[in-house]
Amino acid sequence: MKKQISLLQFSLVLSASPVLLAETVSPANAVDMNPVVVTGTKSEKLLSDSPVKTEVVTREDIKANHARDVKEALEDIPGLMLKRIHGKSGYEVWLQGLDSNRVKVLIDGEPVAASTGSSVDVTQISSLDIERIEVVKGATSALYGSSAMGGVINIITRPADQGVHYEALAEGSSYGEDNPDGAAAKFAAGRLNGRISSGTSQWYSVLNLDVRTSEGFDATPGTWTTEGAEGERYSAGGRLGWTPTETQRYEIYADLYKEDLNSQTIANTGGKIIPKIKDEDADRIRLGGRFNVDSNSGQWKGSLFRESFENDTYQDIVSTADKEDHRSAEFETRRTTLEWSNLVWEEHFLTSGLEYFYESLEQFKEGVAEVDPGTDRQSIEWFIQDDLFLTDKLEVIPGIRWQHDSGFGNYVAPKLNLRQEITKAGSWNLFTRAGVGRGYRVPNLKERYYIFDHSQIGYMVQGNSDLEPESSNSLQLGFGANNGKGAYVDINFFYNDITDLIETAFSHTDSDNVAIYSYINIAEAETRGVELSAAYPLNPQWRINGGYTFLESEDKRTGLTLPNRPRHQIKAGIKYQHPEWLTELLLNGVYQSEEYTDETNSLESPDWSTLDIKLSQPVYGTFTVFGGIDNVTDTQRDFSQADRDKRPEEGRFFYLGLRVEG
Template identity: 40%
Template structure:
């Protein structure tokens, strides 16, 4: 929370007109496109194969043949844009909204107007612990081992169970090849005039990562490390308050694989994440500002394991699991005196197994089960903040899927998941998807997709048991053990059309209806001894619907343009009002231009319309536009130097306006170098 009495950022002309900023963005993109169009076409390149995805069906399928619409952020995009965290890797996915986690320095994600609580984040198909007991902080996963990221929007509960109402984000780690290979990256960055030191040329951000892969036919290994230190930023470096937290992040990982036969793979994976976060802000106690600070130390220890066997004729079996421990210790100070000490500890254990049967009468059957256990303990100044102390939840889930290949044209995917929760009993969620390949000529290809799914989300442990005592500020937030699970119905209808490998068009309509939506019920708040008591309630029915459109054009071998537009309409069906923090329109533009074999220039533009912040007052956060510029130069086959500017026009929220939720960070300039081992210069 930032004080309203902070001085407002100076308003630049383009800040007052988001459309003008977008026009500048388009002008830049167009200029580069025209320049690139003058380059002679490169010799015909070999056709590229469609990437293989697994998230939509829990089985391997080429991206252009999966009946479940899947969007991919590939490794080349991660390298081009110099993403350091999962949050940065996802910034240019159309329709995906990133916002700060309340009271923390991290970011959470929402899809198709559904909240972060309703989006499931996975690492190789296994869940990652929610950093606040409810939502995953995308900044807390560094990208050393990542091959690509798959995004499925809409209800996927027939495949992944509770918490997947809004969709699934699945991080896929890179495979390990025999021999020796790896990567080392080093970069430095500056927040310009907002560096805490007040000096623009100081390296306020330092980042380094290394990955080493090796092995032979039977044994493979990986060692990785990633360190990201950011000193934060302040609109007035001489003042106490910082608008950007100082954060030190580190991630270490090790993986061992055994391949006793060509059909069998066993693996063990261990990682440790550590973070130290420091916030500095003011609390206005009339007539003075009181300096406040909060220091938080976070650790996440993750141990994964698994095995897969592939038989003849398409028979395969896989079992894998993860055990994760997440701990957070935070201390809050006022005028350098300790005011509160809070400790939280979470544990997640998850095992999944599935069997894929050989094709039978044009049908591909899949059966599986998931076993899930989680617990949460949290205390403040030695007193528990959870009703009953440590709280727990367990669920056992079975799923079945039949992929019916009617012909070369029609494919029908049917799924059913049964879930038995320790506190909420049994629930069944069906899903059906249809894909029709309508055009498949030498030039044009086209397909239609339609899907229906039932979503289901069990209230998280904080919503049921949390006791957030903020009596000093006049309120408390109290969990409700009598909450009912949320449920949803998701409809998706889309079409895809492509011209060879030059042009691709993808349009998708979506409609999500949510029942028993869980929110803090402000209307039924009560006052006890002058302290307002808020509690979670199933108080709303909601609907989100809209359109997503994506166009990709490869003008020639050295020029690629991409545009994604999303329109979202949300409604509280009980009150008829718009849902808060859901922008109606968003636009993502991308350009990659290769003027020479060694150089690549990339632009990424983002526009987001205004969003409702407060239903009672009608307050709205203003629209905003940002532009990122990246340049990569290959020094030799194995080494690349790069520079970049994020938020080139320095569009930053007005910190004096509590309804402004525009970009938090202003302009960020950086430079670095990347070297790949195992490549011959």
Template identity: 40%
Template sequence: MAGHNPRKWVKVIRCESGKLAGLGALSAAGALSLIAGVAQAADAPIQSGQLSTVVVTATRTEKDLADVPIRTEVVTREEIERTHARTLTQALENVPGLQIREIHGKSGYELSLQGLSSDQVLVLIDGLPISASTGSTVDLSQYLLADVERIEVVKGAASAQYGSSAMGGVVNVITRPIRKGFHADLSADIGSYGKQNDSGRAAGIGSTHGKLGLEGGSDTWRLRLSADVLDDKGFGIDPDAWSRQGDKIKRQQYALRSDWMPSARQRYWAELSAYREDDTQHFTYYVPPNYVPRLKTEKIERDRVVGGGEWTFANQARLQLSGVAERYNSDSDTFSNDWLMTARQAKQRMGHVTTQFDLPTWRKQNWQFGADYHYEDLSQSNNGVSEFAQGRVDRRTVELFAQNDIVFNDNWELVLGLRWQDDSDFGTHVAPKASLKARLLDGQDWQGVVRASLGKGYRVPNLKERYYVFDHSHLGYMVKGNPNLTPESSVSAQLGFRLDWREDLTLDVNGFYNRISDLIQIDEDNATPGGPGVVVYSYRNIARARTQGVETGLRWQALPSVAFNLGYTYTQTRNLDTGSELTRRPQHMARVGVDWSFLPDTTLTARLRYQSRELISSSEANGAVSGAQADGVSPAWTTLDLALNHNFNKSWTAFAGVNNVFNRQRDFANQSDFGPVRGRFVYLGVRYRFSDAP
């Protein structure tokens, strides 16, 4: 395909797919996936580029990734399968600029980007929110990937279609459209932590994983059933000791989805899903003069109901309506020498309805209007006694948004947006956004695009920050909510360019600037005693802050069988009230990926990740740190993952891999070391696929 412009091919395919709309064989999302698949089929054997990927998150309308006016990064299904990612945590850890970090006191993971925390990043499943594990922070480990088509990441407050929680950006998980005919997808794998296996046997099994997907149907009706189970036995640096550095966790996710397409202009869908998690922690607690063995168990249940419809009218106007109702329960019990010490229960309820109306193109303008209604409530008890004076706390939000996508010509596009928000606790707020895309280079071989965005972000304190009680007494601290918090606000600016040479080379550079007012953080300077050996912290609006930096990415198809992906992010943060660096924000992060098809049906994949030192304690921020191992600073780390895939035929694939090849693991005796928790992990598995498409 040298000398051809893939965007022109996509436009032609889109036109032809529109002429075939009367067939009604594909839903709107399915047609878009087919378009992307046809374009990708002409690429080299290793498809590391994303020139023809269709995305929806940035503007909530389908656009080619190279043409979208708001910068979007994509994790494809091919990347997920190539690296054998099992959870959303693993799927995102190779995205440049995303910091995946452990949720302190829990076994899950959260993300941070452009120096903004996980509370400021909105995580969606098909455009609808998912409940956070603790009232605000979404635990990325609590979503398995059996049904995922791709993951789209928009950084900064650039899009008007997303509200309070999207001040730092949006991560949107897009599930696969259901295919016609009958299809089956099964896979299973086992893995080992070596000498750190919970059993103490280096050759033993430390983890098992299996997933199943069955789907199919006709032009009108389609159905999918999926199951994904990940059973991790846990690990310990000394398996003979009581304490375990890695929890024993069993995660299960089941889903049933149905699509109904009575005509080419109508589509309806409904999905029921259930997630279950059983977590066991082994640790010791110091009661002078001895360390007492303790055990903490947590059972998590998430039940989710999703439904919606989409209508396309004769004049090409389109109406979409979708909603989700979710129940999230967590039961946590702590034992000391088999005696029940605490029994904490937390219950969350969340409901969200969104509607969107896209007008037909008018004078090169694409108007879009929408509305969101969001409801959530939270209750928490300890040993049967409510920890909230009100018994239960709740929050309601109504939001309206409008967007105009103005396409001046093939080279210039301007997106203007406005979002109005009314919160039950904090009143109204208006956030304007603007994004500009300019194609400055459009030759036979070279393509160059500049993107700029400016947006106002706004985030109300969530229920966790205002009311939730994190009781990590076994770690020596508690965190209590503060009902007197006020909302955060920000200004976000992004400026970058993308340069493509044919299909072989892509260079992406983006500068970002975020200025936050009334930043919400745990205030370490006002800690109070909470009992023997326990310190109590609270959330406060403590600072004005700034984050700024640059993100770079390079994709190079060096040979038909070899592809490289490189990314580097520099981030500088400041507390503008004190002049100090913000905690838990590393300055340097780098990602290096290599895919090599050294045999026709065999591919070797390498993913290297580097993260520089990060400040842990604000008391070290004013030049007191002399080395990476100093108190209050987590040292830099580097990890390397290797994955191997061999296709025997169209149905059978064998795979194997080694995560953290060099066994880089944190020093668990150093409370300031936030390096990788897991050491080397070796696994192997097999996948089977069957397709009886008409």
């Protein structure tokens, strides 16, 4: 019976409309510690039943933590590191010691273009329309191709509701003494958003709008430079769906993101300090359509997707009337997919898919092309995966992925995952899971052609058209136990071995004394370690959870530790809910050990810890007042040693808000 349920779950979810799915999610399910996941296998499974190691952030987690964007939603995932993007105002995701260049970020399975370098800025993605986030670690899944060597972040949007439902939120926040004007008691940042959804048995629609503003923050008063960018971020989106029958669903969608940020910097030219304002403008448009059809021959699923991303930067010298050093870049991504899934011979749940991918890049400086129009790459990829139970307790998922890239030819990556139920001890179910996979990443267009100009802080990175692809071997071995009542323990050992790793290396110094770097295939590296996570409800009001990660990394050329990878990380949380007032209190803490900040292991950033306090109180039925203090300990880096100090940039942060739902 368990085998049939596990293999048929995907058929059920494809044949159900989002309206029907919304009806099945009750508040009790929303806080379930064992939610349904799909990213690791493309079939619906309980989290504890997934053979592919997966972490989940639910909608309830996002609301309880008052997360404004994906960065804040991911902060409590064990083993996941969020790092400031160098020279930019956003954050990127690292998994198991592999940096963001090797982590694939998806929204409903569609890729998000890198906003800078090869990194996706996860602060650009608002949390308003997120149902859950699924994090798959390592390169063991056959469902994802190039750029997923370190893992996958799949952001799954919220379903429409039966009838008409709405949600609105207003929030004000302060950096305290780091407010730019030094007025600690004023709101220096804010957020406004709203969502409305409606649905019938055949039609549904969703509209979202999110606005975030900030005056930035200044941790170095008395100097020209500011550390936090000032400006606005806007997100808007909508979906329209049609479900003519219980076995068909068709949907079109559009999402828009816009940001206008600026920060104060200085340039040292010939020993002379020149104050500058750095402007960053970004526009992202995502358009697409998809369908799900359940037929006698199986479940068919297809999509058409297009994303355009434009990025403009200025380095404006304050003493002049004009804006100088204007660079603009335009990226376009197109993706077409077709997938088929079916239960075969009552034992094998086969999934196969075909994908066409296209991306192009253009870059201009002062209107003159630095990367010529027509610079592009294309790929065709095919995968097949079999999900079968060899016994009632042993599930095995073999898979293989083939990729043909226009610049690098063919590559085949085999994968294998399994899950074995061990025994039942009282109310606890004990199991083990394992995965092995070959990872592969072709150099993206930015690494091959783009110019990252940070000359205002003394360096520039130039693309290299002669780069070769990276490859890796990923191993995952885990043991877990859960009691079906919200308590679980999970331990996972991991090993990632990478060859032809693409890194930046010093090339020369130009006539303006700017250090020029370039991408080259010089590195062979490995990361290995163990991740431990657990949660336990002490009673209906109190729950504790935590995670510990031990990470070792090695540059195999030198035997030294890879930079920016702390050996120890601890994350812990306590949640309390009053049974009558429904008051909700969260305490979240993070500890991170020292980390080397250079390749020679001669510079070391200090260890650090932070504590966040979050409080929510429902009032007057549909209204909820919420507030909190992030980084209560006011842990902050020394900005005079920014190259070696990797502690948090933001200091203590206060906020207060009101949410209404109906």
